[in-house]
Amino acid sequence: MIIPEFEYVAPGNLQEALDCLASHGVEAVLLAGGTDLLVRMKQRLVKPRLVVSLKNLEGLRDIKEENGEIVIGAMTPLVEVLESERVGKHLPALRQAMGKIGAPSIQHFRGTIGGNLCLNTRCLFYNQSQFWRSGRTPCHKDNGQTCYAEENSDRCRSANLSDGACALMALSCEVVLASCRGERVLLVEEFFTGKGESPFAIEPDELVLEIRVPMPGEGAGSSFQKISYRSAIDFALVSAAVSVRVMDGQFEEVRISVGGAGAAPLLLKEAAATLYGKPFNDDEAIEATSDLAKKHASAFMVENLGSCLEYRQKMIRILVRRALKEAIVVATG
Amino acid sequence: MSFAVNGEEVELYISPNRTLLEVLREELELTGTKESCGEGVCGSCTVLCDGVPLRSCLTLALEMEGREITTVEGLGEQGRPDPIQQSFIDHGAVQCGFCTPGMLMSVKGLLKRNPTPNEEEIRRGISGNICRCTGYAKIVEAVTAVTTGSGRNATGS
Numbered sequence: 057m058i059i060p061e062f063e064y065v066a067p068g069n070l071q072e073a074l075d076c077l078a079s080h081g082v083e084a085v086l087l088a089g090g091t092d093l094l095v096r097m098k099q100r101l102v103k104p105r106l107v108v109s110l111k112n113l114e115g116l117r118d119i120k121e122e123n124g125e126i127v128i129g130a131m132t133p134l135v136e137v138l139e140s141e142r143v144g145k146h147l148p149a150l151r152q153a154m155g156k157i158g159a160p161s162i163q164h165f166r167g168t169i170g171g172n173l174c175l176n177t178r179c180l181f182y183n184q185s186q187f188w189r190s191g192r193t194p195c196h197k198d199n200g201q202t203c204y205a206e207e208n209s210d211r212c213r214s215a216n217l218s219d220g221a222c223a224l225m226a227l228s229c230e231v232v233l234a235s236c237r238g239e240r241v242l243l244v245e246e247f248f249t250g251k252g253e254s255p256f257a258i259e260p261d262e263l264v265l266e267i268r269v270p271m272p273g274e275g276a277g278s279s280f281q282k283i284s285y286r287s288a289i290d291f292a293l294v295s296a297a298v299s300v301r302v303m304d305g306q307f308e309e310v311r312i313s314v315g316g317a318g319a320a321p322l323l324l325k326e327a328a329a330t331l332y333g334k335p336f337n338d339d340e341a342i343e344a345t346s347d348l349a350k351k352h353a354s355a356f357m358v359e360n361l362g363s364c365l366e367y368r369q370k371m372i373r374i375l376v377r378r379a380l381k382e383a384i385v386v387a388t389g
Numbered sequence: 390m391s392f393a394v395n396g397e398e399v400e401l402y403i404s405p406n407r408t409l410l411e412v413l414r415e416e417l418e419l420t421g422t423k424e425s426c427g428e429g430v431c432g433s434c435t436v437l438c439d440g441v442p443l444r445s446c447l448t449l450a451l452e453m454e455g456r457e458i459t460t461v462e463g464l465g466e467q468g469r470p471d472p473i474q475q476s477f478i479d480h481g482a483v484q485c486g487f488c489t490p491g492m493l494m495s496v497k498g499l500l501k502r503n504p505t506p507n508e509e510e511i512r513r514g515i516s517g518n519i520c521r522c523t524g525y526a527k528i529v530e531a532v533t534a535v536t537t538g539s540g541r542n543a544t545g546s
Contacts, residue, residue, distance in 0.1 A: 091444070094429075159518075160517055161435050161442035
C-alpha cells in the first residue's frame with residue numbers, strides 16, 4: 057500500500073516543533089513511532105498535508121522521579137517503560153500494559169508511550185481500507201452521518217483500545233500538554249473527551265510532553281488484564297486495570313478502569329466505591345464490585361470489534377476480578 | 390537522506406511518503422525483505438535498525454536518517470550463512486519461506502539482546518511474526534539449537 061504524498065519536517069528541538077504546530081497545526085499530524093499512524097495513512101483515514109516527525113526530540117525520551125511522581129517523557133519507547141525498574145516496582149499495571157501492546161518489534165524502539173496514549177479510537181467499520189469503506193456512506197468518524205456499529209446512533213461509537221491509556225487511567229496520571237502558548241496539565245480523566253469523533257482534549261497546536269504518575273504510597277498495588285484474539289499484535293477485545301491501596305487490612309483507595317468499551321477508558325467510580333472500607337479478603341465484595349463494573353461498562357458497549365458483544369461484556373467481570381485480586385496481592389505482599 | 394544498509398553507506402533522494410520497505414526493495418533492490426500485510430501485523434518486513442527489530446512497512450524511510458539497517462542480505466554471505474540461517478536449514482524450519490526473512494531478523498534481534506532465551510522467550514521474540522504454513526515448532530527448535538550450541542554449525546552469533 058502506497059502512502060499518499062505529504063510534506064515532512066523533523067524539527068530539531070521542542071520549540072521548533074511547537075512553532076511548526078502553531079503555524080500548521082490543523083493540517084499537520086505528529087509522527088512518533090508511526091506504528092499506528094502509518095497504517096491510518098495507508099488506509100486514507102488521515103490525509104495530512106504535513107507530517108511533523110518528533111524523532112529529534114531526545115529530551116522527551118526519559119523516565120525520572122520528580123516531586124513524588126514518576127515522569128515519563130512522551131517519546132519514551134514502550135520497551136524502555138517495560139524494562140524500567142522504577143515502573144516495574146511502583147506501577148505494575150503500566151508495565152503489564154506495555155508488555156501487551158503489539159509485538160516486540162513494535163515495542164522496541166518504535167512505539168512510544170505518548171503515541172499509545174493518543175491511540176485513536178477504533179471500530180470494525182472504520183479501521184478498514186479505503187476500498188472497503190468506499191462501498192458505504194461515511195460513518196460519523198469519517199465525517200458522515202451513519203453509524204454501522206449501532207443502528208440509528210447519532211454519534212460515533214468507536215472504542216478506545218489503548219492498553220497504556222487503560223492502565224494510566226487506573227493509575228490516576230496527569231498529562232502535560234505543551235504549545236507555544238505555554239504548558240497545561242490535564243488529569244487523565246480530562247484528557248479524554250469520551251467522544252468517538254474527537255477522543256482527546258488536545259488543541260491542534262499542542263503536543264503531549266510528558267505523563268506524570270503519582271508515586272503510589274504504602275500498601276498500594278495495581279494490575280492490568282487484557283483479552284485479545286492473539287497475545288501478540290491484536291488490540292484488546294476488552295481490558296481492565298485496577299489500582300488499590302490497602303491500609304490496616306481494608307481498602308482505602310480503589311480505581312477501576314475498563315478499556316475497549318467506550319471512546320475513553322471508563323473510570324468506574326461507583327463500582328470502585330463499593331469496596332471502600334471493606335476488608336481486602338472479602339471475596340463476596342470483590343465479586344459484587346466486578347459484577348457492578350460489568351453492568352456499568354456494558355452500557356457503553358456496542359458490537360464494534362468483530363467479537364461477540366455478550367462475550368466481551370461477560371469478560372469485564374472476569375478481568376476486573378482478576379485485576380483486583382492481583383492488585384491486592386501486590387498491595388499486601 | 391543517507392543511512393547505512395548492511396554496513397554500506399547509502400545516499401538517496403526520495404520523496405517523504407516512501408516507506409523503508411519500499412526503499413529497500415525498489416531503490417536498493419534488496420528484495421530479501423518481504424511485504425505481506427503492509428499494516429504491521431505479519432512481521433514479514435522485519436529488519437534490524439541499530440540492532441533492534443522494526444517493521445520496515447510502518448517506518449518512513451526518512452526516519453532512518455543516520456541509522457544502521459541490517460536486512461536478511463546482511464546476515465550471512467553466499468556459502469557462509471549465519472548460524473541462525475544454518476540452523477533453520479538443518480531443522481527444516483522453512484516451508485514456503487515467505488516469513489523466513491522476517492523470522493530470521495526477529496531471531497537475530499532477540500539473540501542480540503538475550504543470547505540464551507528459553508523456549509517461552511523465543512516464542513515471545515517471534516510472536517510478532519506470522520508463519521502462514523504454521524511451521525512454528527521447527528522454527529523454535531532451530532532457534533533453540535543455535536542458543537544451546539547443539540546445531541551442526543553452531544558457532545554462536
